[in-house]
Amino acid sequence: MRFIAGTFDTRRGSWGVNNWRPRGAQNVFADGSARIWTTGFGPGEVRRCSGRSGQAEVLAIGCCLATREELSAARADAERGAWAAAMRLPGSCLTLVHDRTGLRIAGDRAGTVTVYWIPTREGALWATAAAPLAAFAEAEPNPAVLLGAFTVRGVDVLAADSHFHTVRRVPPGHVLVLAPGRQPRTEALPVPLAVTSFEDGTPAVRETITAAVSRRASVASPISSDLSGGVDSGTVTSLAAACGPLLAVTYTDARMGEQDDMRYAERIARDHPQITHTTVHGTRAGVQHFDGLQDPAVLPFTDTPSFTLGLLAIKAAQLGPATAHGSRAHLTGRGGDDVLEAVPTMVIDQYRAGHRMQALHRTAAFARTRRCALWPVLGQAARTQRTPYPQALAALAHTLNAGDDRTAQSGPGTSAAQMLTWCASSTATAWLTRAGRAAVADLVSARAQTAPPDITPGALHERLALELMGDGHATFDQISRQQWGLPVHAPLLDNLVVDACHAIPGYARTQPGDFKPLARAAFTGHVPDYLLHRRTKTAFTSSLFAGLRANAPALRRIVAHSLLAQAGLLDATRALASLDSAARGEGAPLAALHALIVTELWLATLPSARSTWWEKTTAPAQEVTP
Secondary structure: OOEEEEEEEOOOOOOOOOOEEEOOOEEEEEEOOEEEEEEOOOHHHEEEEEOOOOOEEEEEEEEEOOOHHHHHHHHHHHHOOOHHHHOOOOEEEEEEEEEOOEEEEEOOOOOOOOEEEEEOOOEEEEEOOHHHHHHHHOOOEOHHHHHHHHHEEOOOOOOOOOOEOOOEEEOOOEEEEEOOOOOOEEEEOOOOOOOOOHHHHHHHHHHHHHHHHHHHHHHOOOEEEEOOOOHHHHHHHHHHHOOOOEEEEEEEOOOHHHOOHHHHHHHHHHHOOOEEEEEEEHHHHOOOOOOOOOOHHHOOOOOOOOHHHHHHHHHHHHHHHHHHHOOOEEEOOOOHHHHHOOOOOHHHHHHHOOOHHHHHHHHHHHHHHOOOOHHHHHHHHHHHHHOOHHHHHHHHHHHHHHOOOOOOEOOOOOOOOHHHOOOEEEHHHHHEOHHHHHHHHHHHHHHHHHOOOOOOHHHHHHHHHHHHHHHHHHHHHHHHHHHHOOOEEOHHHOHHHHHHHHOOOHHHHOOOOOOOHHHHHHHEOOEOHHHHOOOOOOOOHHHHHHHHHHOHHHHHHHHHOOHHHHOOOEOHHHHHHHHHHHHOOOOOOHHHHHHHHHHHHHHHHOOOOHHHHEEEOOOOOOOOOO
């Protein structure tokens, strides 16, 4: 697994050469108290810009799309002390600013690149993956985080924690600050753009998305893309095709074929001479959800549990034409819902912003769309509006401890009123033992102690959804690189794209009864009109049910041998009952089952030996010790 790692000596002395480093790593930076290595990165993925005076320098590692002029401007900003501005580079990469005061390290806002760290006797050891740090520190997985991921909603389960005890996470939108003579700390990056209107913000949305796609297309050839026929993948593919030839891949199966995705995909491909279009039919290829999970030992490992494992065979078939094409970058529309759409609770943010009548009309439209009675929806919106977030978290913790499932939420049957709550438990809490409930309740209670009381529900849920998508994309990319040697890109999750889209409040960039009006406003005249006016969206639920049913024996074995159950945190019998219900096509928490399965596979394949990740150097130096 590729990652970036580094050390920093916070003492006022020379670090020297560390005698531990990532196995097989390349040293890309060594200056005084700081050392930085990369594992699995090519030379072109490491960019360093230093000033003549040597007062400040900027490193960008990963998919940095900045021009030389933009990188030099970032270095100049850093030299003036405006280090936050220096970290707003195009692309999706790790950004580091090194100057006389120390080192500042930041991932991206979506969490596709995340920074983790552990304290050492000398200072700090950090990396863009938590598992290597956990192996170094001999840290165990954090079961409360693992369980909380699929049993509660509206809770920042990770916050400054990680999937491991003692390994700390730098939340997206924050920076790790390492300075001589001071303890490591994290700071929130200032919001780069002021809140703007739909009309005023649309040009920036168009410019940043176009640049995110076109710059990738210009530096990688040949390229490929997903073309599902939806607005997001269709926009990305159309913008990429404007830059040159590409292979567009559409995946379908017997159930998805009943939808209109294929019609849109074929029309887009037909209207762009630069596109070579290929279709992969999963049913004919004999692949479906949850195939290939019989032997965990042969599965790829990712730094966090990955939903992609449940689609491994599908992704292998879907990306097969791209690898055969020799593609050097595969573009997807992942993240479109997170930047071009809005979460339901944005209606409460709208009310709080003073747009009360518009909020009431939006709430009524939301209730109609969900086919729910209006007054319960309005009542829940009012309760959420009046309740501070920390209070809602404390109430959820109490409910979990009490074993009361009356507020539990399920996926398909979740009502409109429930979707407007701050936070809630899911029906998967029924799988937890008393000890499991207590672990999740303690985590929620801890979050109640640190939650900002002035946060709004829409902004909170928007951020959590974005980070969930960012993590999902990161693990998909990790798997694709390991299994098929193909980097997967999500231009819509780039820093500058997120900044531009989220500068427009969610309630302003969407309208009741309309579908992604921001995409239509930004790209009319740049992508096909019929795509921007599409109102349908394909559901994959029936395909997921079919795959789960076909692979039920393998999935039952995974759950029956649950490591979480062996730890006394999960009642495997109850989880198996839900799995069996889903296999019969009955109502069941599909997302939670999917999450439980991939979490168990992650635990079963976790490489925890220090020697798996780290090696000693031959140079005599003091060891980094946790």
